[in-house]
Every structure is written in structure tokens, then in C-alpha cells.
Amino acid sequence: MMSGNEAAARGAVEAGVQVVASYPGSPSVQVLECLAAVAREREIYAEWSINEKVALEVAAAGSLAGLRALAVMKADGLNVALDFLTTLPLSGIRGGLVLIVSDDPGAHSSVKEEDTRYLAVPAHIPLLEPTTPADTRDMIAWAFELSEKCALPVMVRLVTRICHARGNVTLQPIHAGSQTPRFDPDPGYITAARFHGRAHERLDNLLPLYAAAPFNPYTGPADPELTIVAGGVSHCYALEAVERLAAGDRVGILRVGTLWPFPEAPVLAVLRRSRRVLFLEEIEPFIEEQTKLVAAEHAAELGPLEFLGRRTGQVPWVQKARGMGEMDPDIATRALAAALDIPFEQGATRSAEAQAALDDLPMPLRQPSFCAGCPHRAAYWAIKSALAMDGRQGFALGDIGCYALGVMPTGYQAIRTVHSMGSGVGLAAGFGKLRAMGLDQPVVAVIGDSTFYHSGIPPLLNAKTTGADYLCIVLDNGTTAMTGHQPHPGCGVDALGDPTSAMPIADLVRKLEIPLTVGDPYDVHGTVAAILELLQRGGLQVLLLQQPCALQALKGDKRRKVTVDPERCRGDACGCGRLCSRVFACPANTWDSAAGRAVIDEVVCAGCGVCAALCPEGAILVEPPQGDAHAAP
């Protein structure tokens, strides 16, 4: 059993990868983690880079030195790396260079659903997409070979339902990479527009290799009434839809696994075999559009065809939890049933009584929220309170990370913009210059520690140079929390857990000669006072709020026991409006309706003590951690 991420790492090891670099991004975080875990034993160089562009550059250096190399990033990260990526097909490469990009259809762990398949086209790079974890292993191993044959980096698109899926994977032998790196300065690797034609030629040379590979199979009858053309995990749903509707003798399925350059031959064969085509793919209609180009070029021969897909409305966009580009077995089956005119009922069935019981029940939604004891909750409480006390309608700008939950009720909707990594600090560099034109609201930018290193420094330096006026609050929890606690340059450990020299944010800010204040978000009253003072002082300021991520730090014995004294808690008579549970809303602060008193869920509570500081009656009591009690003489 392996996840898609593990299978991708395994495929790379089997192919003899020697250099790997990544910046953590869901859903593909675990690829580098798996490789780092075997890096020592397999003599692989693995790093968490400062951002995705640097990750791709580090991997490309391995390739230019003749080694097989891998870079891993999420779709949003590819945008950061795109500037460099588009030069590589022109400069050329040496050792096999594979780029894993993970798209997030449904935006389960992203702010948007970006379809990176389209970016392979202007970048002039080959693009592959696997259907299952087992297929991921095969494809990644093949991608290295392909990259060396065509001297282009090869991109492999994974999606959430591959990365976070698990399945049976058969292992192949490992061909350990044992190249000694060597850079050949002659002729060098120079990006020049005159190599544009060469890049196109190299892409064209791939088509025979695609034709010989097993990644574009057709299954089904020789003269199907309709053919499904599917890419990626949608291929599984296509197979299931045909099985559920028992339509195997009417429907054929073409899987397109090699997406760019687009494999014209198998698609043309489909169009010759059947006049009706249904497209199943995730996010945008890429395969659908490319197929239509093929059809247009062969229109005279093919005659009229019927296309069913996203563009034509038969495959609907379905608004699910966060996004709408995700495919599932029901969308696939419904689309096929409609196309074939087969009646199809789906979904849970229940008795009238069961339905009535259900209708009577409230169903509170479960929105994501900060963990119990999360320092960000305390920080946003302070930011919101300080902005209100300041009274000049100041506003806070945010970006990406756990702290993006600051837009939701769990963060009191304290931040009012969310875009991309570092964008709060960048927008503030603009807002902070609008003073002279009459903007009289205080501006606060919020950024996390890992994001600060990734892309917070250039906009802050920009602001320093232009004299932009704002308060930058760095929420430093000592880790890349959102993606599962990967180290960053402030941590002093590398991807393998070995010590490195740490570059603390405070030192960087001091070197930029920006006034710095350091605080503890758990000290809410102190933090409110500090923010208020800095806002009133004005000018470019950095407030560094330091407290480790509660999920990582406040575990087991390190927890302090926090309880409500039922004698002191006055319940609804207090007039605080249930400050601890309703207003501050830490998930461990619950309400005992029978007693009409606050109560702390000891299983959930992390013992941060912030609610105790906020309770106006002092009814919440904090005991020292059990670990300390044991340690005491």
C-alpha cells in the first residue's frame, strides 16, 4: 500500500534520482519527506528550498551536472517557478529533470483551483498525468528516461486524488544513481530565442515515444457508440461509470496519459471510430479543447462529430466544499447515463420516518478552525481588538498558511485580503504609500514565518526603500505548520533533520534597519497594547509575535491543566456573553448547558492559558504542566 506521493518518491528512487528539492505545498508535501527519509542511505541530496523557484533551480543544477534530479511543488508554486521553467527548454538540460506539480481540484487545501496543464504549453515542456498511485510510480520512473531522450524537463501533473489516495503498488528494482556531478562549460546552457525552434522539434520527437508507451490505452468495442476520453484519476471514474451502467458493449474509453505534446494519433483513431465523445477530466477542459483542435484539422475527413464535456455543459461544474473542478464517480456516471439515455438513480435512499427525523435535526456546519491553543487565534484576537480600540478603521492584509483562517470566524475575520504567498506584505507596501493621497486608515500586514522567508523579504525591503507606512506583524510559530511542520531557514535544521545555521527573522529585520518589537501572542493584553502603540507611532514597523505551533508544542506532558472554577464562573449572569466559548471560541472552551457554566474539554485543551487571561471573572484556573510536576524535586 502506498499513497500517490509515496509512489512518486519510490519511482524517483527506482530511476536513480540524486538531487531533489521542494517547497512544502499540499497535496504533494510528502514526496520530499519520503525522499529525505531515505536520502542518507541512497546518497540523495534532498532539501526544502526557500521557495519553488529556488527549488527548481537547485534541481536543475543537478541536471546540468549530469545527475537525475527532481523538483516538487504545488500548482501555486509553479507560478513562482514559471519564470525559470520557461527558460530550461531553450537552454537545454543534461541529466533527467522531472518536475512534479500537484493540482488541487476542489481546492481542498488551496485558495484556488489552478489547472497547470495549460502552463506546459507556453513552457514547451512534456506533460504526463497518472491515474493511480501504481501508475504514478511507473510514470515518474519513465519521465526521467523521457527527459534525457528529449533534453527537456518533464512535468508530471498529480492531483489531490492521486497524492492523497492509497493503493496497491508493485515495486520495481532500484537503479541507484551513481553519477559523479560534472559541469561542462562548453557549450554551456544559455537561454536564447534562437533555440525556440529546437524546443519545438524536441517536443515533436516525443510523439513516437508516446505512441510506444502504455499510457494512452484504448479499451472497449471496435465500433463504440460513444467514446470517453479521460485523463488522470477521471479514468478510474470512467471505468466505474461504464461498469455501473453495464454499458461495456456500447462505450469505449481512451485514456490520455501523455498530455503534451498532445498525442494526436490515438485521439484521431477514436474520432474515426465513434462520432460521439465524452470528456472526463479535472478542473478545466484541456483534453476537450485539444481534441477539438485535432478534429478541426481533420474536419473534412471526419465529418460532423458530437462532443460532450465541460464546454458543452454535459459535464457540469459542481460546486462542492470549496471548489468546483473536481471529478467524482457520480458526475461521471450521470454524464454517461444522460448521453446514453440510460435511467440512473443515485444517492442514499431512506424511509419517510428516517427523513422526517433528519429534517428535525439541526446540522451545524463544521468550518475549519484553528487548533485549540493555536497562537494565531490569540494574535488575531489582539489585532482585531487593537484595530477597534485605535478607532481609525484600520485593516489587516493576510496571505497563505494556517493563519489564512484569519478570514474565517475562527480568526474573527480579522484579515480582509488573501491572495498569494507574501501578498499581504506586498499590498501593504502599496497601501502604505497612499498616505500622501489621503488614505488615513492604519495598515497592518500579517505574514507567517515560513512565508516570510518564501516571499516576504522583497516587499518589506521595497517598503523600507520607498518609506511605505505600515505595521508588519510576523506570526512566528517556528515551523511551516499548515503543511505538517517542515523546517524553514529560521529553524536551524534541514530536511534530513541535521543542524544548519539558523537565520532568525529578528536578525533579518534588524539588518534591514526596520524598527522591531518582539512579543508573545499568548500575552494577549500585552500584545493589544503593543499593536496599539505601534499603530499610533506610525511608520514602517515590524512586530514579531513568537510562540510555537500548539499542534506541535503543546502535547502530552507539556500541557498545563486548565479548568473552570464553577464557583467563580457566573454563567450567563456574568454579562461577558460567554466570552470564552462564544466570542474567543477556542474549541476546547465548551458550555455545560445543564450547569449553565463554562467547561473546558480536557481532551481537546492544549493548555495555552489564553482563555484564563481573558475571563473577566478570573474563573479559569491554570495549573503547571504535569511534566514539570514530575521533574520537580
Next chain:
Amino acid sequence: MLPHDPLNIIISGVGGQGNILASDLLSRTFCEQGWHISVGETYGATQRGGSVVSHLRLSRRHAYGPLIPLGEAHILIGFEPLEVLRILREYGHADVRVVMNDRPLPPLEALQGQSAYPSLDALKAAIGGMSRQLVVVPGTRLAQEAGNAQAQNVVMVGAFAGLGWIPLEKGAYLQPIEGLFSGTKLAVNRKAFELGYQAGQRQ
């Protein structure tokens, strides 16, 4: 040995309850039987206190996609009653069996008073009315008894094993636990599994 093929199992819970460990343990057990397994995990950003769902699909014939179609879940292992209802509403098969931890974790919306958290009795009645069999286990209490409240996921794996809905030897379910843990963690998890197993068998 599989009551349906594909057999579809959903594990539902809340971020931080250890869904993924539970689905990992079960899928390792099933993999050892030589079955085709596909697992789809839905967590992402929602792992921070949101709903977490694992889909497990078992077949003797071939591998299925990682998502279970609506109305096709045959077994639901629930770590939190409200989440069980939420999943059952959409995915429950006419033949669905449910084993759930009885400990509510009210979402923010309920804590903040915008919406009430239903009473446990009402939840049990609604869930029972929609399933062929409902087994309620004091999962968190048993985990505390085993030494760590967090081990409720392993208690629930034990309860599922003890129920015999997929009749495998107890050892087949224990094996991945022995493989993944050592020392005190192994002792706690073994005990958690055992307490869950007994609770399942008593049904």
C-alpha cells in the same frame, strides 16, 4: 468473505482525531488478504478542525477509484456523531452498518451559538433510522482507559474488528499496529485495540 464487491467503507471524523492512521491500519490489513484496495483521504486545509473523511474500497476483482459514489457506503466507522450523520445522509447504502464513538465535538458554529448541536439521543435515533445496524462505542472513554484519549481511533478500529463485519482473524487487524508502533505507544495502542475489540464482540 466480502459482503459486497466492491465493499465501500467510510471513516469519518474531525481534524486531529487520527482518521488517516485508522484508514492506514485497516488498508494494511486488507492488503495482506491480497485484495485490491483504493483509499481516498479528504483532509487538506480542513484538517484544522474541519471534517475529515477516508474512503476505503475493497475488491477481489480490480482496483476502483478513490471516491465512493453517493449512497454506496456499506460500512461507516465514525469518530464523531454529528459527522456520522453528515456522511450517512449522503453516502449511506440501504444496507449500511455503522459503528461510532459517542463523544460529541461541537463545531465552532455550535460553540458560538449560531446553531445548536443536536442531543446525542436525537443523533442516535436519526442514525439508527438510516442504517441496518448501529453500534455505539464509548471510544474516547476506552482510549482514556488505555492510557491516551487520542487513541480513540485505534479503539474504533478494534471495535470494527470485533464486530466481525469483515470476518478476519483478530491477528490480521493487530499486525499493522505491531508493525507501526513500539514501546509505550505500542502498549497503549494494543490496549486501545483490545478494549475496542471487546466492545465490538459484545454486540
